[in-house]
Amino acid sequence: MAAEPLSNGATHLSVPGRYILPVHKRPSSSVNGKWALPVVDLGGDDDGTIAEEIVRAGREFGFFQVVNHGVPEEVMGAMMRAAEEFFALPADEKMKYYSNDGKKLPRFHTSLRNGTGEEVLYWRDCLKLGCHLPEWPDKPRGLGAALEPYTAAVRAAARRVLRLAAVGLGLEEEHFEGSLSGGGMMNVNHYPPCPDPRLTLGAGPHCDPGLVTVLMENVGGGLQMLLHGDGDAGGGGMMWVDVDAAPGALVVNFGHQMEVVSNGRLRSAEHRAVTGARAARTSLATFVWPEPGCTVAPAQELVLAAGEGPLYKPYSYGEFLAVYVAEGGVREAVMAHLKH
Known part of the structure; x- marks a missing residue:
């Protein structure tokens, strides 16, 4: 039986059993404080310096935040308001788009934990949209008008990041253009208040499947990344940390395809989402990835x-996506299929 989306209005005084994770996978007692994302100013004049900053952040963490990114504040605000209004719609309006067909767009669904075969859910509802906007829900009324400028501006920022990453790696500036970055999608994620955030997650540990992801969120405190102790962060081992970004900044992370094309020089960043007890959190993740038939391989120049x-x-x-789905996005399992 399909689970009822969390945003459909049910009041939960405790976490239903299907959302409770095994003890060793719960987020409680696993976080070691906050971590300030490296800041990259995309509005600077020295592209060489910006490229070096992107590659440094990608090598050490796989995550950074961008400012002066070219997405106007009013465009970001209109898009976030429309996203929040969608999840506040009456259930019958949202359920017109409900589907478990992963290829359908637009698609509204609640989040099933992959890779185990168990009916354990994550504390998240999601609206999936195609980045080329062939269709979107007709309500809320302002969604279509907000999507077009937001998507165009965010994809332009992502293209600038990819051009600069190529330069920083010593590749031709256009290396990631064409079919290597011709696909994409947007996840509009909604995490309602949770009665007991210690017992569940909004999204489980994973690396994103594509080249680069650009994230906007309405409130902080939900995104966590797995920080490796082998970089400038210092220390040893690995730990989950809360990721904080400056107001108006966009969070950028690299995915599996960037790690492969860079031949391991840049890190595909493992992350997860935790829940909060008091406030709902909405985030928009715009993914840039290859077209299904595109061949992905380490850059010969590197x-x-x-x-x-x-x-x-x-x-x-296309072959990669089949592996990614089958392995539930688990980093080690996915990368094992790709390595020589």
């Missing part, structure tokens, strides 16, 4: 320049 063999074998992005 392999030859380093005098090392490719760490990953070539594959089509």
Whole structure:
């Protein structure tokens, strides 16, 4: 039986059993404070310096925040208001778009935990939209008008990040253009207040499947990343940390395809979402990824320049997605399929 979306109005005084994670997968007692994301100013004049900053953040963390990104504040505000209004619609309006078909767009659904075969749910509802906007829900009335300028501006910011990442890696500026970045989608995520955030997650640990993800959120405190102790962060081992971004900034992270194309020089960032007891959180994640038939492989220039063999074998992005879904997005399992 399909679960009822959380935003449909049911009041939960406790966490229903289907949302409760096994003890070792719960978020309680696993966070070691907050962490300030590296800040990259995309509005600067020195592209070489900006490229170095992007590659440094990608190598050490896979996460950073961008300011002066070119997405107007009023465009961001209109898009967030429309997103919040969608989840506040009456249930019958939202359920017109409800589907468990992962290929359908637009698609409204509640979040099933993948990779286990168990009926354990994450504390999240989601509206999936195609980035090329062939269709969107007709309510709320301002959604379509907000989506077009927001999507165009965010994808332009993502393209600038990809061009600068290419420069910082020593590749041609256009390396990521064309079919390698021709696909994409937007997840509009909604995390209602949770009666006991210690027992469940909004989204489980995963790396994003594409090249780069650009995130906007209405309130902070939900995104966490797995911080590795082998970078400038210091310390040893790994720990989950809360990720904070400045007001008006966009959060950027690299996905599996960037790690492969860079031959391991840039990190695909593992992250998750936790829930909160008091306030609902809404976030918009815009994914840029290859077209399904695109062949993905380490850049030859990087392999030859380093005098090392490719760490990953070539594959089509469609093949990768089948693996990603089958493995539930679990980083180690997915990467094991890609390595030589």
